[in-house]
Amino acid sequence: MKILVAIKQVIDHHVAIQVKLDNTGVETNNVKMSINPFDEIALEAAIRLQESGIASEVIVVSIGEKPIQTTLRSALAMGADRALLIQTDVETQPLAVAKLLQAVVAQENPQLVLLGKQAIDDDSHQTGQMLAALLNWGQGTNASQIILKDDEVQVTREIDTGLEIISLSLPAVITTDLRLNNPRYIKLPNIMKAKKKPLTILAAEELDVDITPRLQTCKVELPLRRKTGIKVENINELITKLQTEAKVI
Amino acid sequence: MSVLVIAEHNHQTVNSATLSAITAAKQLGIVNVLVIGYHCEEVALSLAKVEGVEQVLVIDNHIYQHFLAETLADTIVPLTSHYTHILAAASSFGKNIMPRIAALLDVVQVSDVIAIESTDTFKRPIYAGNAIATLCTTDKIKVLTIRETAFEPAMMAKGNLAPIHTIQTTLTEKTNQLSRFIEQQLCDSERPELNNASVVVAGGRGMQTKENFQLLYALADQLGGAVGATRAAVDAGFAPNDQQIGQTGKIIAPRLYIGVGISGAIQHLAGIMDSKVIVAINKDENAPILEVADYSLVADWQEVLPDLLNRLKMGN
Numbered sequence: 339m340k341i342l343v344a345i346k347q348v349i350d351h352h353v354a355i356q357v358k359l360d361n362t363g364v365e366t367n368n369v370k371m372s373i374n375p376f377d378e379i380a381l382e383a384a385i386r387l388q389e390s391g392i393a394s395e396v397i398v399v400s401i402g403e404k405p406i407q408t409t410l411r412s413a414l415a416m417g418a419d420r421a422l423l424i425q426t427d428v429e430t431q432p433l434a435v436a437k438l439l440q441a442v443v444a445q446e447n448p449q450l451v452l453l454g455k456q457a458i459d460d461d462s463h464q465t466g467q468m469l470a471a472l473l474n475w476g477q478g479t480n481a482s483q484i485i486l487k488d489d490e491v492q493v494t495r496e497i498d499t500g501l502e503i504i505s506l507s508l509p510a511v512i513t514t515d516l517r518l519n520n521p522r523y524i525k526l527p528n529i530m531k532a533k534k535k536p537l538t539i540l541a542a543e544e545l546d547v548d549i550t551p552r553l554q555t556c557k558v559e560l561p562l563r564r565k566t567g568i569k570v571e572n573i574n575e576l577i578t579k580l581q582t583e584a585k586v587i
Numbered sequence: 588m589s590v591l592v593i594a595e596h597n598h599q600t601v602n603s604a605t606l607s608a609i610t611a612a613k614q615l616g617i618v619n620v621l622v623i624g625y626h627c628e629e630v631a632l633s634l635a636k637v638e639g640v641e642q643v644l645v646i647d648n649h650i651y652q653h654f655l656a657e658t659l660a661d662t663i664v665p666l667t668s669h670y671t672h673i674l675a676a677a678s679s680f681g682k683n684i685m686p687r688i689a690a691l692l693d694v695v696q697v698s699d700v701i702a703i704e705s706t707d708t709f710k711r712p713i714y715a716g717n718a719i720a721t722l723c724t725t726d727k728i729k730v731l732t733i734r735e736t737a738f739e740p741a742m743m744a745k746g747n748l749a750p751i752h753t754i755q756t757t758l759t760e761k762t763n764q765l766s767r768f769i770e771q772q773l774c775d776s777e778r779p780e781l782n783n784a785s786v787v788v789a790g791g792r793g794m795q796t797k798e799n800f801q802l803l804y805a806l807a808d809q810l811g812g813a814v815g816a817t818r819a820a821v822d823a824g825f826a827p828n829d830q831q832i833g834q835t836g837k838i839i840a841p842r843l844y845i846g847v848g849i850s851g852a853i854q855h856l857a858g859i860m861d862s863k864v865i866v867a868i869n870k871d872e873n874a875p876i877l878e879v880a881d882y883s884l885v886a887d888w889q890e891v892l893p894d895l896l897n898r899l900k901m902g903n
């Protein structure tokens with residue numbers, strides 16, 4: 339069984355982002371970029387399925403500009419077999435990404451597509467569900483457990499009220515949540531090996547999909563900041579402040 | 588403009604997040620609410636009484652006992668043609684079904700809307716709330732998910748009773764060959780729900796054990812509140828996943844938030860920034876949470892929390 343893992347390169351989650359002074363967006367020049375942490379979890383899940391003999395091949399795909407090859411190389415070093423870069427300098431939005439992935443699925447015929455439940459830059463939380471809709475496949479979002487059984491996959495989903503377990507017919511799309519696994523660290527020899535693994539670059543135009551952005555960003559601004567409050571010395575003072583000043587208890 | 592709000596419920600009661608979505612919908616146009624469920628008359632009736640609701644549509648069938656995205660999307664999409672906007676709350680329910688609906692309609696979705704600027708322009712947080720984007724789209728139908736904490740819940744209106752229309756489903760048990768419900772493990776609790784509790788006591792890795800979390804439950808009960816946690820605390824097994832607050836967990840805006848043994852990573856702060864009053868108890872005077880707290884107490888919780896609980900119990 340082939341697994342396709344879609345990954346996005348985002349500003350590293352340790353970086354404190356800067357809003358551009360002209361309010362057109364967030365500064366991405368000279369900022370550390372990494373694989374979206376949720377996609378890293380998706381990749382780890384795929385690699386483990388391969389290690390346990392269930393998956394035969396793990397393909398990673400990413401969409402964007404050429405520099406994201408570095409992130410794809412890291413994905414290969416983690417254990418993916420080959421990588422595909424769909425190259426475009428058009429701003430990638432979830433619906434367009436889902437359409438490009440649909441075209442990749444048509445070429446590669448995976449039985450399972452894994453993606454992170456959200457990307458930590460735009461926090462949209464859409465791409466997996468959109469892809470499942472376009473393919474007319476079942477979707478298992480926010481997965482904290484994935485169990486493959488013959489032609490079905492059982493997914494435990496993290497929902498607002500607890501957990502939900504569903505079963506999907508294969509092929510299917512699964513999006514991953516934090517508690518699915520802890521991604522491995524990349525070992526040095528694997529970085530060397532990854533250089534020899536195939537990384538194909540395909541121009542987005544070749545997939546014949548309309549990816550014109552349909553959402554326009556008018557403005558990006560800073561949120562209102564909370565003022566730093568005061569330090570209280572002890573519980574006495576805390577209770578007094580909450581009662582008489584804040585009036586919340 | 589006509590707006591369809593997809594109601595979220597458990598077949599008996601409406602989720603408060605839907606009432607916030609109705610408030611957002613009222614800013615856009617005429618509001619219809621769609622209730623899909625099984626034996627869900629009560630839900631339809633209570634929504635018919637909500638201020639600003641013009642009509643309630645109900646689809647009641649046993650195939651809707653569980654809310655599978657595939658079944659719901661196939662049911663909702665054919666009903667959308669009269670509407671300019673389709674809304675749901677940005678809860679795990681809305682996040683699951685709305686992008687599927689948007690893609691089937693070939694329109695974009697705007698997630699987690701916190702403000703409506705006009706019928707085609709919306710504000711939403713990006714980068715864990717460290718920036719606010721204003722976005723617009725010319726797509727024929729606007730699909731939006733609404734952040735509950737950004738809109739007051741719509742109220743029951745005295746005397747309002749919107750017409751309730753029942754629609755027959757064209758789907759059968761066999762329509763959805765893609766997914767099947769197996770079971771739900773719900774964390775039933777007597778406490779208020781985290782997403783709309785007026786007081787939240789949250790614990791982090793600094794609580795050290797699951798047993799220590801009991802103290803937070805006792806404090807929450809004393810204040811009539813709910814208990815939340817950081818990702819680190821959930822990962823460590825101190826609290827269940829549905830208590831995680833933050834960028835990738837729940838977004839809350841209580842009157843009072845008390846964070847204990849929580850460092851204040853941006854991913855956690857993303858979920859609490861709209862709280863009215865933030866109290867932080869942390870032994871490290873450099874913990875980032877102290878920068879956003881209204882009241883901070885630099886102390887070991889083991890030395891102060893039992894005292895706080897006792898004082899509240901005694902009516903201070």
Ligand SMILES: Cc1cc2nc3c(=O)[nH]c(=O)nc-3n(C[C@H](O)[C@H](O)[C@H](O)COP(=O)(O)OP(=O)(O)OC[C@H]3O[C@@H](n4cnc5c(N)ncnc54)[C@H](O)[C@@H]3O)c2cc1C
Pocket residue numbers: 351375376458790791792793794816817818819820831832833834835836837847848849850851852853854855868869870871874886887888889
């Ligand atoms: C993709 C991604 C998504 C994430 N999403 C979320 C999210 O949604 N929500 C979330 O919360 N996190 C999230 N995180 C994790 C986040 O980055 C932090 O790691 C996490 O919030 C830290 O939790 P913590 O404050 O409990 O632990 P720590 O950072 O370890 O802090 C523990 C604190 O406890 C204090 N402490 C220790 N002992 C005591 C004591 N006896 N008395 C008083 N204070 C004490 C310490 O001084 C310290 O400040 C995410 C991370 C990533 C990468």
